[in-house]
Each structure stands twice: as C-alpha cells, then as structure tokens.
Amino acid sequence: MAVLAHAEAGEIAARLRNLSLPDHQDLRTPENGLVMLRGRVGGDGAPFNLGEATVSRAAVRLASGEVGFGYTLGRDGEKARLIALCDALVQSRDFGGAVEREIIAPLREQLMVRRKQAAAAAAATKVDFYTMVRGEG
Amino acid sequence: MYVAVKGGERAIENAHRLLAHKRRGDQSVAEISLDQISEQLGLAVDRVMSEGSLYDRELASLAIKQARGDLIEAIFLVRAFRATLPRFGASEPVDTGTMRVQRRVSATFKDIPGGQILGPTFDYTHRLLDPSLAQGFVPERPAAAEASTAPTPRVTDILGRDGLIESSPEAEDGASVGDLTREPLNFPADRDLRLQNLARGDEGFLLAMGYSTQRGYGRNHPFVGEIRFGEVEVDFVAEDVGFAVPLGAIELTECQMVNQFKGSATEAPCFTRGYGLAFGQSERKTMSMALVDRALRARELGEEVLAPAQDEEFVMSHSDNVQATGFVEHLKLPHYVDFQSELGLLRKLRQEFSKASAETNTPDAMKEAAE
Known part of the structure; x- marks a missing residue:
C-alpha cells in the first residue's frame, strides 16, 4: 500500500476506472489533520518531535463487508478515499488480484523508475578521489 | 486619562486592499503560481516548512506568495494554519539510515561506505551572478551513472563500532516524548525538547549562535561527520487500523557533528556529538542546529556554562522567530495609553x-x- 501513498490521486483514479467496482460506501468521509513527525537523537537514539505534517485520511466499506483505510501525507481527501477503497478491494477475494495487477503493480513500476532516475543522477555526483604524487623536483 | 483608540476600521480595510494590490505588483507581469514557487524557490519552501514546523509544500508555497516573499511572515501564516487542524497522532520515528540519499558528504572520512555524493549543491560554485538565468534558461539533463546498491550507513555508526564516539542516548522505558506545542517550556529542558525547539528555530539565529561557538564562545571543536539529504519513508500507527500504515515520503537533511572528547576515570575518552535534522534541503540550518545542540549539552557533559550558545534558557527562549517577531513588531501597534x-x-x-x-x-x- 506504500506505493499508493506515493502516487497522485489522478493516477490511482484513472487505473481504478478500468475495474468494474463493487458497491461501496464511505465509512469515514475524508478528513484532514496533522501527524507529528518524529526523528531520533543522533539518528538512532531516543525519539524527539521534529515537526508536523498534514495528513488526509478516509475509510471505505465494500458491500461485501471489507473495510479499507486510507492515509496519506498532504490534504488530498480524494486520494485518501481512493487508497481506502484500494485497501478494501485488496482484501476481497474477487478484486484482490485485479487491484494488485491493474493498479499497484504499474504504479510501483512507475515509482521505481522515478527512484532509479534520482539515484542515477545522484550517483553521477559521487566523488572519485585520486592522490596527487608530489614530484622530487 | 483614558484615550479612545477606535476609528481605524476604514483605514485598516483600505490598507489591506492596498497590500493585496502591491502583492500582485504590475498586472502586466504574469502572476506567479504555487507550482512555480514550489519548484523554483524550493529552498525557501523548505525553510518555511521547517520553521513553520509543518511539512506541506503547497501550503508553504501559498504562505510565501501571500507574504510577498517575507519568509518570517510566511512561517507565521503556516503556524497559524496548523492550529486549525486536529492532530491524528505521532509518526514512528523516521530512520535516516535508510534514506534514499541525494547528497551525502563527510568532512572527516574520505572513503566512507557508499561514497561521497555531492548531489545538488551550491558548494564549489563561484558565486558569480549568471546572466543566462535571467530568461529562457534550459538546463542540461542531469548526468546519470550506475547507482550502487550498497547501503550508506551513518558515519557516526561506523565510528561507534570502535567506541570512538559516544552512542546516542536511548529512550527511557515508558518515557513520553516532550512536545513544546502542547506543554509550556520549563528549564532545565531535556534534549528531545531542545531538538524540537532548534528544529523550528530561526535559521539566522541558530547560524549566529553556531558561529559564536566556532569563534570561542562555547568552544566545542566541531567536524562535520556527515551531512545527508534525501527521502525517508514515514509510517504512522493509526488507531483505527491497529498497525503502522505508510504515509508516503518526506525530504530531510541530517547533520552529524563530531566534537572533541569527553572521558573520565571510568570511561575511555571518545568524541561527543551534536545533531541537526530539518525538513527539506536545509544544510546551513542543520549544521547550525548541530553546533548549538552540542553547545547546549555543556551541563550534561560537565562543561562550564559561560557562553550564550551554552545557555539553554537564552537559546530556547529566543530561537523562535514567530515569538520574536511578535514581541518586536508589537511595538509599532498603538501604545498611546x-x-x-x-x-x-x-x-x-x-x-x-x-x-x-x-x-x-x-x-x-x-x-x-x-x-
């Protein structure tokens, strides 16, 4: 589900349109709020509060009973709702495979391409040290 | 004598109308969009998120636009906005060791596992104004190279293996994490509260305080063990879900400052540490933060508290630019009585x-x- 949090609402919605969705209803209409982000002293020590982030959340229930939760950074309530819907669908025997195949897998691939590009650009700035040997004169 | 101060309503209304007009500037010039601010003034956005203490690029961009580029005013707007939202809870502490590193340098070790990665940096530029940027500049595509899959451990973890550096303080069992947005500040303050205060503190103030330690006011002999910038994943244990859900990724900068030794009759001498962490690419901020964090540990490390940067009450009471500007700027409001x-x-x-x-x-x- 981490893949969905990294995607745009529009990308998820476009792929969901390819499925014929079962009846579902909002269990929690999208709601915006804050989550306090924590770091650790020295990177690996005791936690401390770094600062907050906006977060949107929603919950959806399928007619067949599966409940899905959607949480995402930002204030895009529709994205939270779509994530909740996907979360409910992956739990359903009828839709689980299709959601993984039609939505999550392609979005994961997109995400990996973006990450690979960023990693390659960073790698090109890696320093190759060489030692200057001082001549005897 | 009582002096009536009513009567400015129309003047105020018209002043705000004039402000809106000035903010827009010459209307024959294209209006700036939030995307443009977020994409092209990214470091200003990072600063507003850090000191506004709210990670949301779009809101920070809006605040910068509304504040006409006055970053402290923008930070004020962001702080005011955060007060309007409910808090769902606190995230799991982020793991900077698993950061997808865009930049990572060490001034102490040349050959660190994972390498020195310069990333997008002003370092080594000549600081000459570039007229070609004035209009229509199209940058070259970034160079690409095979990325290593080797991990990039924190430099302090490498030093820690040989016991050459003190380890990070562990959380005490059941100890709650101090939050200065919820409880008033009391002194002496623990390190969690100090770091929270510094993380949202004014970059200029922290820079001056950090600089003062280098010039001898609270000497702590720093080296940059490591600076890293990149994306980390955020997980949140949601009560309704019952387990940790991924929220997405945020960009962070982390600075590990390595400082001169401590030791005692029972403990072998080792390097001490100062720590800096901030939203976005905020290198000057995290370096200053790490210097001041180390200076503020004077009491804990048995050093004499002589300099302003070592005085936690002084530093923590004056680091917040929203508080500071509120008190300084209120002087211009009517004080007739x-x-x-x-x-x-x-x-x-x-x-x-x-x-x-x-x-x-x-x-x-x-x-x-x-x-």
Missing part, C-alpha cells in the same frame, strides 16, 4: 529637576535647565 503615562511621569520628573536646579543654580544656568 502607555506612552501618555510615561509622558506624564517624564513631565513630573522634569518639573522636579528644574525646581531643584532653581534652588541651587545661578540665574543663567536656571534658564538653560528650563529650556
């Missing part, structure tokens, strides 16, 4: 002064005093 009473007092003092002078001085001097 206060001032009337000061004026009354001054007139009385001057009367007493001339009366006393008249009794002791020559007629000439008396004339001067009356003037």
Whole structure:
C-alpha cells in the first residue's frame, strides 16, 4: 500500500476506472489533520518531535463487508478515499488480484523508475578521489 | 486619562486592499503560481516548512506568495494554519539510515561506505551572478551513472563500532516524548525538547549562535561527520487500523557533528556529538542546529556554562522567530495609553529637576535647565 501513498490521486483514479467496482460506501468521509513527525537523537537514539505534517485520511466499506483505510501525507481527501477503497478491494477475494495487477503493480513500476532516475543522477555526483604524487623536483 | 483608540476600521480595510494590490505588483507581469514557487524557490519552501514546523509544500508555497516573499511572515501564516487542524497522532520515528540519499558528504572520512555524493549543491560554485538565468534558461539533463546498491550507513555508526564516539542516548522505558506545542517550556529542558525547539528555530539565529561557538564562545571543536539529504519513508500507527500504515515520503537533511572528547576515570575518552535534522534541503540550518545542540549539552557533559550558545534558557527562549517577531513588531501597534503615562511621569520628573536646579543654580544656568 506504500506505493499508493506515493502516487497522485489522478493516477490511482484513472487505473481504478478500468475495474468494474463493487458497491461501496464511505465509512469515514475524508478528513484532514496533522501527524507529528518524529526523528531520533543522533539518528538512532531516543525519539524527539521534529515537526508536523498534514495528513488526509478516509475509510471505505465494500458491500461485501471489507473495510479499507486510507492515509496519506498532504490534504488530498480524494486520494485518501481512493487508497481506502484500494485497501478494501485488496482484501476481497474477487478484486484482490485485479487491484494488485491493474493498479499497484504499474504504479510501483512507475515509482521505481522515478527512484532509479534520482539515484542515477545522484550517483553521477559521487566523488572519485585520486592522490596527487608530489614530484622530487 | 483614558484615550479612545477606535476609528481605524476604514483605514485598516483600505490598507489591506492596498497590500493585496502591491502583492500582485504590475498586472502586466504574469502572476506567479504555487507550482512555480514550489519548484523554483524550493529552498525557501523548505525553510518555511521547517520553521513553520509543518511539512506541506503547497501550503508553504501559498504562505510565501501571500507574504510577498517575507519568509518570517510566511512561517507565521503556516503556524497559524496548523492550529486549525486536529492532530491524528505521532509518526514512528523516521530512520535516516535508510534514506534514499541525494547528497551525502563527510568532512572527516574520505572513503566512507557508499561514497561521497555531492548531489545538488551550491558548494564549489563561484558565486558569480549568471546572466543566462535571467530568461529562457534550459538546463542540461542531469548526468546519470550506475547507482550502487550498497547501503550508506551513518558515519557516526561506523565510528561507534570502535567506541570512538559516544552512542546516542536511548529512550527511557515508558518515557513520553516532550512536545513544546502542547506543554509550556520549563528549564532545565531535556534534549528531545531542545531538538524540537532548534528544529523550528530561526535559521539566522541558530547560524549566529553556531558561529559564536566556532569563534570561542562555547568552544566545542566541531567536524562535520556527515551531512545527508534525501527521502525517508514515514509510517504512522493509526488507531483505527491497529498497525503502522505508510504515509508516503518526506525530504530531510541530517547533520552529524563530531566534537572533541569527553572521558573520565571510568570511561575511555571518545568524541561527543551534536545533531541537526530539518525538513527539506536545509544544510546551513542543520549544521547550525548541530553546533548549538552540542553547545547546549555543556551541563550534561560537565562543561562550564559561560557562553550564550551554552545557555539553554537564552537559546530556547529566543530561537523562535514567530515569538520574536511578535514581541518586536508589537511595538509599532498603538501604545498611546502607555506612552501618555510615561509622558506624564517624564513631565513630573522634569518639573522636579528644574525646581531643584532653581534652588541651587545661578540665574543663567536656571534658564538653560528650563529650556
């Protein structure tokens, strides 16, 4: 589900349109709020509060009973709702495979391409040290 | 005497209307979009998120636009906005060791596992203004190279293996994490509260404080063990879900400062540490934060507290630019009543002064005093 949090609402919605969705209803209409982000002293020590982030959340229930939760950074309530819907669908025997195949897998691939590009650009700035040997004169 | 201060409503309304007009500037010039601010003034956005203490690029961009580029005003707007939202809870602590590193340098070790990655940096530029940027500049595509899949451990973890550096303080069992947005600040303050305060503190203030430690006011002999910038994943244990859900990724900068030794009869000497962490690419901020964090550990490390940067009450009470600007800038609001009473007092003092002078001085001097 981490893949969905990294995607745009529009990308998820476009792929969901390819499925014929079962009846579902909002269990929690999208709601915006804050989550306090924590770091650790020295990177690996005791936690401390770094600062907050906006977060949107929603919950959806399928007619067949599966409940899905959607949480995402930002204030895009529709994205939270779509994530909740996907979360409910992956739990359903009828839709689980299709959601993984039609939505999550392609979005994961997109995400990996973006990450690979960023990693390659960073790698090109890696320093190759060489030692200057001082001549005897 | 009571002085009425009503009556400015229309002036205020028209002043705000004028402000909106000035903010837009010459309307024959294209309006700036939030995307443009977020994409092209990214470091300003990072600063507003850090010191506004709210990670949301779009809101920070809006705040910068609304504040006409006055970053402290933008930070103020962001802080005010955060007060309007409910808090769902606190995230799991982020793991900077698993950061997808865009930049990572160490000034202490040349050959660190994972390498020195310069990333997008102003370092080594010549600081010459570039006229080609004035209009229509299209940058080259970034160079690409095979990325290593080797991990990039924190430099302090490498030093830690040999016991050459103190380990990070562990959380005490059941200890809650201090939150200065919820409880008033008390002194002495623990390191979690100090780091929270510094993380949202004014970059300029922290820079000056950090600089002062380098110039000898609270000397702690720093080296940059490591600076890293990149994306980390955020997980949140949602009560309704019952387990950790991924929220997405945020960009962070982390600075590990390595400082001179401590030791005792029972403990071998080792390097000490200062830590900096901030939203976005905020290198100057995290370096300053790490210097000040180390200086503020003076009491804990048995050092004499002599310099301002070592005085936690001084640093923590003055680091917040929203508080500071509120108190400084309130001076320009009407103080007519206060001032009337000061004026009354001054007139009385001057009367007493001339009366006393008249009794002791020559007629000439008396004339001067009356003037």
